[in-house]
Amino acid sequence: MFGPSLLRLMVVLAVLALAPPAPAAARRETFGHPTRPTMVRVRDWARAHGLLVKWVERDKVLQITKGDFKLVLNANSREARINGVQVWLLKAFEYRDNAGYLSQLDVDHTINPLLYPPRNVGKNRVRRICLDPGHGGKDPGFQVGSHPEQRYTLLLAQELRRQLAQAGYTVILTRTTDSTVDLPARPALARKVGADLFISLHFNAADKTRATARGTEAYCLTPAGASSTAAGSDGPTLGSLLGNRHDAKNFLLVYHVQRSLVRKLGSEDRGVRRARFAVLRDATMPAILVEPGFLSHPVEGRKIVEAAYRQKIATAIVDGVRAYRRVVERQK
Ligand SMILES: [Zn+2]
Numbered sequence: 486m487f488g489p490s491l492l493r494l495m496v497v498l499a500v501l502a503l504a505p506p507a508p509a510a511a512r513r514e515t516f517g518h519p520t521r522p523t524m525v526r527v528r529d530w531a532r533a534h535g536l537l538v539k540w541v542e543r544d545k546v547l548q549i550t551k552g553d554f555k556l557v558l559n560a561n562s563r564e565a566r567i568n569g570v571q572v573w574l575l576k577a578f579e580y581r582d583n584a585g586y587l588s589q590l591d592v593d594h595t596i597n598p599l600l601y602p603p604r605n606v607g608k609n610r611v612r613r614i615c616l617d618p619g620h621g622g623k624d625p626g627f628q629v630g631s632h633p634e635q636r637y638t639l640l641l642a643q644e645l646r647r648q649l650a651q652a653g654y655t656v657i658l659t660r661t662t663d664s665t666v667d668l669p670a671r672p673a674l675a676r677k678v679g680a681d682l683f684i685s686l687h688f689n690a691a692d693k694t695r696a697t698a699r700g701t702e703a704y705c706l707t708p709a710g711a712s713s714t715a716a717g718s719d720g721p722t723l724g725s726l727l728g729n730r731h732d733a734k735n736f737l738l739v740y741h742v743q744r745s746l747v748r749k750l751g752s753e754d755r756g757v758r759r760a761r762f763a764v765l766r767d768a769t770m771p772a773i774l775v776e777p778g779f780l781s782h783p784v785e786g787r788k789i790v791e792a793a794y795r796q797k798i799a800t801a802i803v804d805g806v807r808a809y810r811r812v813v814e815r816q817k
Pocket residue numbers: 619620626627634687688
């Protein structure tokens with residue numbers, strides 16, 4: 486018998502053969518997803534998946550639940566919360582004419598990875614982790630007073646390596662000294678050593694006009710067709726990148742690490758975000774980039790330069806990796 490996908494392809498081909506030739510542009514737009522809308526009516530989608538929908542604040546805050554999954558949406562905003570964690574949607578949740586709409590991109594890449602989590606096939610286990618201390622050598626990263634970012638990303642990586650090794654993981658660092666490592670060389674090394682995960686470590690900083698900026702944020706690669714989180718960043722037109730092969734696991738990992746970080750540190754939750762950072766673009770395994778705090782904040786910055794706080798950050802990342810692993814290595 487033909488597999489369902491082959492059968493579907495044959496049906497599509499048959500329909501195409503019968504249909505009058507469409508203009509090239511229209512064909513390009515619709516081929517592959519002939520009936521797939523870009524926005525999904527929340528009530529219909531929720532009903533089809535057994536989710537409960539209710540307004541927490543009428544016409545403003547919508548809550549969608551199923552079991553212990555809870556998604557909170559704000560009308561005409563990209564800010565959402567999933568099980569208490571701040572998540573930036575790929576497109577704003579639209580509320581118009583008494584109906585709410587979510588983008589299909591968010592259903593596919595923000596909600597489904599948590600509602601229907603991916604699983605590692607066969608005996609694939611998360612064992613080998615590549616840590617990437619941001620910057621180094623010619624590139625110090627942010628410089629706040631006498632504190633270069635590159636120093637603290639390396640110190641954090643070393644502490645995290647210690648804790649991960651203790652938990653039984655094999656750990657590889659993209660640099661072990663204050664040395665220059667090109668961006669493409671970082672995911673390339675992870676690939677060469679056969680890493681199962683790639684975690685890039687950074688610290689944030691803001692200029693003097695935003696001295697109060699603080700908190701934790703974490704990134705995974707922006708899915709194809711979506712815009713990155715930060716305003717003024719890349720548009721939605723970019724096609725699929727190497728790192729997009731792991732969109733679902735990228736999101737699952739970044740979600741669990743962000744959740745663990747904000748809980749453990751008690752820091753301001755700046756959310757799970759998307760960006761097309763070079764180190765994420767080229768990663769051939771699930772990959773994330775974390776910014777646990779702001780070096781430039783008078784209080785948070787002082788903590789980051791202390792070993793005890795970095796120890797806490799490392800523990801939170803280990804817990805996040807463990808939570809991710811429990812999900813992808815589940816039996817059923
Ligand atoms: Zn950095």
